[in-house]
Structures are given as C-alpha cells and as structure tokens.
Amino acid sequence: xxxxxxxxxxxxxxxxxxxxxxxxxxxxxEEPDIEHLxxxxxxxxxxxxxxxxxxxxxxxxxxxxxxxxxxxxxxxGTRTGGIGLLRDLQDLYLMAAECDITWTVVGQAAYGVRDExxxxxxxxxxxxxxxxxKWLRTRMKAAAPQALVVAD
Amino acid sequence: xxxxIADPWGERTPYGPGQQWPVRVDRYLADGRxxxxxxxxxxxxxxxxxxxxxxxxxxxxxxxxxxxxRAVDRINRGRVDPKxxxxxQANHSPDRLTRPLVRDGDRLVESxxxxxxxxxxxxxxxxxxxxxxxxxxxxxxxxxxxxxEYYTLGVIGxxxxxxxxxxxxxxxxxxxxxxxxKASFGTDGQPGSYxxxxxxxxxxxxxxxxxETQTVxxxxxxxxxxxxxxxxxxxxxxxxxxxxxxxDVHLAVRNGTNVALLNGLLxxxxxxxxxxxxxxxxxxxxxxxxxxxxDGYPPQRVAEICDVPAADVERAAxxxxxxxxxxxxxxxxxxxxxxxxxxxxxxxxxxLVRGMIGRPGAGIxxxxxxxxxxxTRETGADGDLPGLRNWDNERHIExxxxxxxxxxxxxxxxxxxxxxxxxxxxxEQGSIxxxxxxxxxxxxxxxxxxxxxQILTRPELFVVVQDxxxxxxxxxxxxxxxxxxWGEKTGTFTSVDRTxxxxxxxxDPPGEAxxxxxxxxxxxxxxxFRDRDGQPLIDWSGPEEVFEAWKECSRGRPCDYxxxxxxxxxxxxxxxxxxxxxxxxxxxxxxxxxxxxxxxDYCETYGQxxxxxxxxxxxxxxxxxxxxxAFLHTVDYQPSAEVPDEEHPLLLTTGRTVYQFHTRTKTxxxxxxxxxxxxxxxxLNPADAARFGIVEGDLVGVSSARGAIQARARLCGIRPGVxxxxxxxxxxxxxxxxxxxxxxxxxxxxxxxxxxxxxLFKVAAVAVTKLADGRGVPSPAPTVGGSAPPAxxxxxxxxxxxxxxxxxxxx
Numbered sequence: 001x002x003x004x005x006x007x008x009x010x011x012x013x014x015x016x017x018x019x020x021x022x023x024x025x026x027x028x029x030e031e032p033d034i035e036h037l038x039x040x041x042x043x044x045x046x047x048x049x050x051x052x053x054x055x056x057x058x059x060x061x062x063x064x065x066x067x068x069x070x071x072x073x074x075x076x077g078t079r080t081g082g083i084g085l086l087r088d089l090q091d092l093y094l095m096a097a098e099c100d101i102t103w104t105v106v107g108q109a110a111y112g113v114r115d116e117x118x119x120x121x122x123x124x125x126x127x128x129x130x131x132x133x134k135w136l137r138t139r140m141k142a143a144a145p146q147a148l149v150v151a152d
Numbered sequence: 153x154x155x156x157i158a159d160p161w162g163e164r165t166p167y168g169p170g171q172q173w174p175v176r177v178d179r180y181l182a183d184g185r186x187x188x189x190x191x192x193x194x195x196x197x198x199x200x201x202x203x204x205x206x207x208x209x210x211x212x213x214x215x216x217x218x219x220x221x222r223a224v225d226r227i228n229r230g231r232v233d234p235k236x237x238x239x240x241q242a243n244h245s246p247d248r249l250t251r252p253l254v255r256d257g258d259r260l261v262e263s264x265x266x267x268x269x270x271x272x273x274x275x276x277x278x279x280x281x282x283x284x285x286x287x288x289x290x291x292x293x294x295x296x297x298x299x300x301e302y303y304t305l306g307v308i309g310x311x312x313x314x315x316x317x318x319x320x321x322x323x324x325x326x327x328x329x330x331x332x333x334k335a336s337f338g339t340d341g342q343p344g345s346y347x348x349x350x351x352x353x354x355x356x357x358x359x360x361x362x363x364e365t366q367t368v369x370x371x372x373x374x375x376x377x378x379x380x381x382x383x384x385x386x387x388x389x390x391x392x393x394x395x396x397x398x399x400d401v402h403l404a405v406r407n408g409t410n411v412a413l414l415n416g417l418l419x420x421x422x423x424x425x426x427x428x429x430x431x432x433x434x435x436x437x438x439x440x441x442x443x444x445x446x447d448g449y450p451p452q453r454v455a456e457i458c459d460v461p462a463a464d465v466e467r468a469a470x471x472x473x474x475x476x477x478x479x480x481x482x483x484x485x486x487x488x489x490x491x492x493x494x495x496x497x498x499x500x501x502x503x504l505v506r507g508m509i510g511r512p513g514a515g516i517x518x519x520x521x522x523x524x525x526x527x528t529r530e531t532g533a534d535g536d537l538p539g540l541r542n543w544d545n546e547r548h549i550e551x552x553x554x555x556x557x558x559x560x561x562x563x564x565x566x567x568x569x570x571x572x573x574x575x576x577x578x579x580e581q582g583s584i585x586x587x588x589x590x591x592x593x594x595x596x597x598x599x600x601x602x603x604x605x606q607i608l609t610r611p612e613l614f615v616v617v618q619d620x621x622x623x624x625x626x627x628x629x630x631x632x633x634x635x636x637x638w639g640e641k642t643g644t645f646t647s648v649d650r651t652x653x654x655x656x657x658x659x660d661p662p663g664e665a666x667x668x669x670x671x672x673x674x675x676x677x678x679x680x681f682r683d684r685d686g687q688p689l690i691d692w693s694g695p696e697e698v699f700e701a702w703k704e705c706s707r708g709r710p711c712d713y714x715x716x717x718x719x720x721x722x723x724x725x726x727x728x729x730x731x732x733x734x735x736x737x738x739x740x741x742x743x744x745x746x747x748x749x750x751x752x753d754y755c756e757t758y759g760q761x762x763x764x765x766x767x768x769x770x771x772x773x774x775x776x777x778x779x780x781x782a783f784l785h786t787v788d789y790q791p792s793a794e795v796p797d798e799e800h801p802l803l804l805t806t807g808r809t810v811y812q813f814h815t816r817t818k819t820x821x822x823x824x825x826x827x828x829x830x831x832x833x834x835x836l837n838p839a840d841a842a843r844f845g846i847v848e849g850d851l852v853g854v855s856s857a858r859g860a861i862q863a864r865a866r867l868c869g870i871r872p873g874v875x876x877x878x879x880x881x882x883x884x885x886x887x888x889x890x891x892x893x894x895x896x897x898x899x900x901x902x903x904x905x906x907x908x909x910x911x912l913f914k915v916a917a918v919a920v921t922k923l924a925d926g927r928g929v930p931s932p933a934p935t936v937g938g939s940a941p942p943a944x945x946x947x948x949x950x951x952x953x954x955x956x957x958x959x960x961x962x963x
Contacts, residue, residue: 032573040764134767
C-alpha cells in the first residue's frame with residue numbers, strides 16, 4: 001500500500017508551505033497585511049502537518065520503498081518590490097495548490113482504507129487550504145494591475 | 153441657563169416606552185445676543201459627529217451668530233451637542249485659508265485659483281498619458297463633505313480618470329460598519345431607526361462610548377433610563393466611560409477579545425433556549441456552524457480570554473437573552489480592534505438568532521464616527537461603488553456605465569476599490585504620484601505618523617490638500633486649496649439611521665475660499681472629461697443638479713433617494729431612505745418582513761472569508777442559495793497581531809473626548825471646547841500608575857515600537873493593563889520650532905482588519921515611564937467623560953463659565 005508515500009508527500013508539502021509563508025512574511029514585512037496573514041497561514045500549515053503526522057507513522061509500517069522523484073521543489077527564496085511580491089504570492093499559490101490536490105488524493109485513499117479518522121482530518125484541512133488559495137488569488141488580483149502596468 | 157461644558161448632556165426629559173421623546177430646544181448665541189438680534193435662521197444639521205442632529209444657523213449682519221436645535225426633527229427633537237453649540241465659531245477663525253497656496257521650494261506661497269488649478273491639471277495630464285496612467289492618482293477624502301461633493305468626486309475618479317484608488321477617512325471610523333452590514337444582510341444600510349430607543353427594553357453598547365461620541369443619542373437613552381419602565385443596559389468597554397458607569401452590567405474586556413466575548417454570549421443564548429427557533433429557520437443561513445463554533449466558548453474560557461468575571465458574562469447573557477426588544481449599538485471599540493468585522497457580525501448574529509430586527513425597539517446601529525460617512529459609502533467616494541453596487545457584478549458596472557455614458561472598462565472593477573492604507577503604500581512605493589486629500593488630516597489621524605510624514609514629504613509625490621486651515625497635512629502639500637465649509641455652502645447628508653438632511657448656505661465663505669463641489673467641478677472642466685459621445689462627462693453646475701443626478705444613480709438600489717427633493721427636505725424633519733414613489737415619506741425600518749437583500753443579482757458583495765478577506769466568487773455565492781435569508785458568520789477568536797511583552801507591557805487604546813472632534817481642525821478653534829480639553833493626556837489605572845511611580849499630573853512618556861509621545865497622567869477608572877490616549881491632538885497649535893510629540897498615532901500600529909481594512913487603533917503594545925513630577929498640578933484631562941477622576945481626587949471640575957451659557961427649553 002502506497003498511502004504512506006502520499007501522506008509523507010503531503011506532510012512535507014505542508015511543512016514547506018509553512019516555511020515559505022514565513023519567508024514571504026519576513027521578506028515583505030512592509031506590506032502589513034501580507035506579513036500578518038502569511039504568519040497566520042504558516043501557523044495553520046503547522047497545524048495541518050501536526051494532524052497528519054500520526055497517520056504518516058501509522059501507514060509507514062506497511063509501506064514499500066518510496067518511488068523515485070516523489071518530491072518537487074517549488075520555492076527557492078523570496079524577491080523584492082511590487083512585482084517580486086506578486087511572484088512570491090504566485091509561488092505560494094502553486095505550493096498551496098499542490099497541497100490542495102494532495103489532500104484530495106489522500107482523501108480518496110482514506111475512503112479506500114475506510115479510515116474515518118483520516119477522512120475527518122482531510123475534510124477540515126482541505127477546506128482551509130481552499131481558503132488559502134482564495135486569499136492568495138484575491139490579493140494577487142488586487143496587486144497585479146498596479147505592479148504590472150502602473151509601477152515604474 | 154445651562155453650562156453645556158460642565159454638563160454636556162443637559163437637563164433630563166424622562167419618558168416611558170412607546171411614548172414620543174419630549175422636545176427640548178437647545179440654543180447658543182454668542183456675545184450676549186438674543187433671538188431678537190438674529191436676522192434669519194437657516195436650516196442645517198450637525199457636521200461635528202455622526203448623530204445627524206438637525207439645527208438652524210442664526211445669521212446676523214451676514215455672519216453666523218449661533219445655533220438652535222430643530223424641535224420638529226425626528227432625530228434630536230431640538231437638542232444640540234456641545235460641539236455643535238460652540239464649534240461653528242471656528243468658521244470665523246482669523247487663520248482660515250482665503251487664497252490658494254502653491255509650493256515654492258520649501259515654502260507655500262499665496263497664489264490664485266488659475267495658478268493653483270493649473271498646476272494640478274498640468275501634473276494630472278502628464279500622469280494620465282500612457283498605459284496605467286490612472287494608477288498614478290490617489291484620492292483621500294473625508295466623512296465631512298456633502299453627498300453632492302462625494303458623488304461628483306466619485307464620478308471624476310471612476311468615470312473620468314478611471315482609478316480605483318479612492319477612499320475616505322471613513323476607512324478609519326466606519327468601514328467595519330459597512331463591511332458587517334454587507335456580510336450579514338447582503339447590502340449596506342442600517343436596519344433600525346433612532347426611535348428604537350423609545351421602544352426598547354434593553355440597550356447593549358458594544359465598544360461605543362455614545363455619551364461622548366453622540367451626546368444627543370445618549371440623552372435619548374438617559375431620558376428612557378430616567379422614565380418609567382427603563383431599558384436595561386449593558387456596556388462593553390475597557391474604560392469607565394459615562395456609559396459604563398450608567399450600565400447595569402459593565403464588561404471591561406481586555407482589548408482585542410471581542411469575538412471571544414460574543415461567542416460566549418451567543419453560546420449561552422443558544423444553550424439556554426433564548427433564541428428564536430422559527431426566525432432562525434425561516435430567515436438565516438449558518439446556524440449549525442454558529443452552534444458548532446460558539447460551543448467552544450463556555451463562560452469560564454471567555455472569562456480567561458477577556459479577563460472579566462465569568463459571572464458577569466452570564467449576567468450579560470441573561471440581560472440580552474431576557475429582553476423582548478433589544479437595541480444594540482457598535483462603534484470603535486469593536487471597529488478599530490482585533491477581528492473587527494467578525495466581532496461586528498457577531499452582534500448582527502445576536503439579533504438574528506433572537507429575531508430582534510425589523511420591529512420597534514429591536515434595532516441595530518452599526519454606527520458611524522463621522523457626520524457624512526454614510527454618504528461616502530453610498531456615493532462611491534470610499535472603497536464602495538455608487539448606489540451600494542457590487543464591484544464584482546458585471547451587470548452593476550454596466551448600469552453605472554449606462555448612467556454615465558462611458559465604456560464599462562473605464563470603470564475600475566477588476567478588484568475592490570483600493571483602501572486607504574494601500575493608497576498610502578502605493579504612494580510610499582512611488583506608483584501613486586498624485587495624492588489629493590480633501591477635508592482630512594492624515595498627518596495626525598493615520599497610524600504610525602512617522603511613516604505618514606515620510607510619505608507626504610516624498611519629493612516624487614504631488615500632494616493636493618483641500619481644507620479650511622493650514623493643517624498638519626497641508627504643511628506638506630504642493631498645492632493647498634481653500635475650501636468653504638458647513639454654513640457656507642448647500643448640500644445634503646445622511647445619518648446612521650438613513651435620515652437625509654439638507655444644510656443650506658447661510659453666509660459667504662471668506663476671501664476666495666470655494667465650496668468643495670465647485671473645486672471638483674472646476675477640475676472636471678479643466679481636465680475636459682468626456683463621455684462616450686464626446687459630451688462633457690459632468691454637466692452639473694450646482695448642488696441641486698447633482699442631487700437630481702444622484703437620485704437616478706440610487707434608483708432601485710437599497711439607498712433609493714428618488715422620492716426626495718430639496719424642497720421636501722426644507723421646513724420639516726429629515727427623511728429616511730429608501731424614499732420612493734411607493735414610500736414617499738421614507739422608510740423607518742428595514743427588513744420588517746425578515747426578507748434580506750441577499751439575492752445574488754442585487755447584493756453588494758459575494759462575501760469574504762472573515763479571517764483572511766479572501767473573496768468568494770459569484771458561483772460560490774449562488775451555491776449558498778440565500779433566498780432572502782441573512783448570513784450568520786461565526787469565527788473562532790484569534791489573538792491580536794500585537795500583544796504586550798516585557799518591553800511594552802501595556803495595551804494602548806485611543807479614542808475621543810466629548811469636547812473635540814477629529815483632529816481639532818474646528819473644535820480646537822472654538823474657545824469653550826478648546827479650554828475644556830486643551831491638551832493631550834494619558835489615562836492610567838491607579839494600580840498601574842503606582843507600579844510605575846506615577847501620580848495625577850505627572851509627565852509621562854508613552855512609547856511603542858514605532859514612536860514615543862509625552863502626556864500628563866490622569867489616574868481614573870480604566871482597566872488595569874490598559875492606557876488610553878485621545879487621538880485628537882496634533883501639532884497645529886504648537887510653535888513649529890518647539891513641538892513636543894503628543895499625537896497618539898505616533899504610537900499606533902500599521903495593521904488592519906482583513907475584511908473591512910479598518911486600521912487597528914486599539915491594540916498597540918506600549919511602555920510608560922515617568923518623565924517629570926507634576927508638582928500637584930492635575931493633567932489637562934476633562935473631569936467629564938471617560939477621563940473623570942475618582943470622586944476624592946483633588947482635581948477642579950471642568951466648567952465653561954459664563955461664556956458657555958446656553959439655553960434649553962420646551963418651546
């Protein structure tokens with residue numbers, strides 16, 4: 001059963017996203033809403049990772065070796081300025097999207113193994129991840145015209 | 153005679169439930185004049201707070217000589233706030249701006265209108281050339297102009313320049329009221345009426361020191377409290393305000409914990425069966441989610457988070473749950489604090505689950521801080537669109553485009569209009585290059601003033617300031633335009649309970665000062681804005697023509713003015729919108745049938761996540777199938793962005809005194825008001841003060857991570873761990889070479905609510921230290937209001953003396 005690999009993938013994706021939210025918060029501290037909300041979302045990602053951890057442990061007992069090239073690297077550091085902020089938010093968006101679809105995949109697997117406990121974690125965290133995506137989209141939509149068309 | 157400085161609320165006129173509030177006509181005429189000395193009375197209403205009190209301006213020899221309340225008016229029944237009794241004298245101040253000023257190197261020099269407007273227009277044209285030219289413009293207006301001026305400004309911005317960068321300082325005072333009304337009910341618009349005070353059996357004041365912010369509304373509440381069958385009263389405020397002292401239950405919560413409190417109160421109301429099951433079923437969405445979340449807030453947990461006794465939380469819940477006609481009012485203690493929109497929505501939740509909406513006595517006032525704040529929201533001069541339209545609804549934008557005869561894509565609607573804090577951020581980064589500030593003073597009123605001054609002094613930023621005086625902000629301007637003010641121009645404005653009043657011109661403005669409307673129209677003409685057919689975009693020349701144009705814009709929308717005319721506003725009382733052919737006398741209460749304007753084609757917003765501000769789409773909104781039901785939005789408590797630590801162990805809250813308004817641009821120039829509260833002070837709880845070795849009158853340094861100020865200490869009834877500073881005090885009346893830092897906003901934090909974008913003025917962490925001994929001289933804090941010292945303190949009472957004597961009668 002390969003579920004452990006996907007749980008591990010999701011766990012690491014949430015840890016990475018938390019870290020990326022923190023880096024963007026620090027790099028763009030002059031945008032107070034970005035700083036505050038990225039810190040808030042980082043904490044949420046921490047909480048998701050924590051809730052996943054027992055399942056990672058539980059299912060790893062039955063897991064065969066990890067397949068090749070399971071993990072990917074989406075984030076390689078922050079940028080500066082208005083367009084830099086936009087690019088950083090876009091990276092966060094892609095990372096959150098990876099989490100989002102991985103929650104879906106893990107949720108499907110949870111049905112397969114009839115794990116109600118895992119399903120309830122998935123349902124809660126999947127909804128919150130969708131809000132993260134929505135917030136990033138909202139903020140980028142507002143920022144894009146000024147950053148791309150108006151700013152020098 | 154009544155000294156209305158010593159007694160801002162005047163004589164009581166008690167009355168019982170369901171009775172009409174008795175008339176009491178207040179008047180003040182300066183220099184010993186009597187009625188016989190008045191040539192004529194000109195109809196108006198208050199512009200020094202948001203209550204909407206109707207009054208007449210007394211004119212003699214072409215000058216204003218005093219004011220009297222309008223007995224016939226539904227809002228004040230003749231009463232006048234002390235700010236209005238004395239504040240008009242600022243109109244005559246010798247330092248009024250009478251000619252335009254333009255920058256010549258490091259100074260401002262007198263000029264003429266052609267030169268001043270020529271500079272603005274030349275810079276505007278230069279900026280407008282090229283793609284994204286609209287994005288270089290930012291407008292920051294006020295809550296003190298008239299409806300006609302806002303609407304004209306809105307059309308210039310949205311259809312002329314096509315910029316979304318337009319907001320008002322109503323962002324600092326009212327944005328959360330609007331956000332909460334939209335989120336809960338589908339559109340902006342106050343459900344209740346001020347007459348709900350006459351009918352209610354309980355009043356809950358949520359972070360609202362109404363005694364000092366809207367004295368006449370407080371008089372109405374006090375008169376009910378002194379009459380038969382008085383309403384019970386609940387106050388939530390960390391300070392011992394007059395409201396808190398009057399209340400039956402006072403919850404002095406720790407700043408920033410309002411959501412936890414409301415969740416706890418809602419839990420009790422649900423658990424003890426005090427909610428209206430049928431109303432909830434028929435008229436709301438989200439009750440199960442509300443129950444799930446509030447279940448986590450038992451009284452003991454609320455007591456720990458809010459730092460109030462659990463028994464008091466239960467008493468408050470009993471007061472709310474046992475009422476049959478509950479009236480709630482909400483203001484800055486909620487709006488300028490942590491989780492502002494969520495907390496304001498929770499008050500709406502309370503009324504919805506108890507079915508306390510749409511009938512006499514069951515009212516909600518999501519209040520405004522400023523007199524014409526409602527109009528910025530209606531007309532699109534702040535971060536909303538004209539007619540309470542939804543920026544995310546293409547059909548709504550098409551309506552505006554048809555009305556103004558411009559292309560749909562001219563009107564910025566790709567995202568919500570830019571909020572004030574973001575406008576200043578774009579100016580800081582250099583992409584906004586022209587910032588036009590009208591009738592407000594961000595160099596005193598915005599958070600983190602050091603930063604705001606840096607932005608306003610950026611050489612690349614062209615700053616236009618339109619005002620009555622050389623304010624702290626005007627000192628940084630490239631062009632200063634002298635404006636006429638209340639009493640010197642005609643227009644309308646609308647109070648919190650949707651009552652529209654007219655304010656007629658009584659006297660000429662001084663020198664070359666011009667009405668704000670004329671200034672905006674002059675700019676539109678010089679910029680030669682055209683519609684799609686090449687005709688002038690704006691063809692109005694006077695206020696009544698603008699009002700008629702506005703009526704068309706408002707037609708069919710919640711704030712429908714189509715049944716109102718200038719003539720109908722003259723002579724009698726104000727009229728509440730919506731006022732249409734079908735409802736020619738206006739509408740006293742909204743949602744009387746439990747039907748809410750949440751229809752996807754009509755609503756003002758498709759909703760936001762209250763924790764992040766994430767926007768929901770039209771499809772997501774439709775999927776909720778509101779079907780005329782209101783939304784119960786419930787979230788968990790989250791601590792503030794800033795909490796005290798070892799370095800900054802106290803929480804700062806800011807607010808008002810009864811004697812001053814905004815940044816004292818007017819009230820600081822009215823002798824009676826200025827003498828009553830001449831300088832900044834800091835309020836400390838005696839226990840905290842003892843810890844720092846501070847006594848009454850000592851000079852205290854207050855510092856945060858952003859700045860420091862000095863103020864004299866007033867020891868009073870504020871909760872331990874919290875200090876209070878009035879935000880009014882800036883620097884205009886200090887010697888420029890010898891200014892000591894005293895503006896509260898030197899300390900406040902640049903942070904805002906994710907939904908309403910209202911800055912958080914109530915949750916900065918600060919440290920206090922004693923700087924100098926007061927030598928027994930008390931602080932300049934008034935003994936009236938929230939800064940009242942303990943009864944045994946040796947502090948002389950605040951009085952106005954003979955110069956403040958006003959009359960009050962039942963004519």
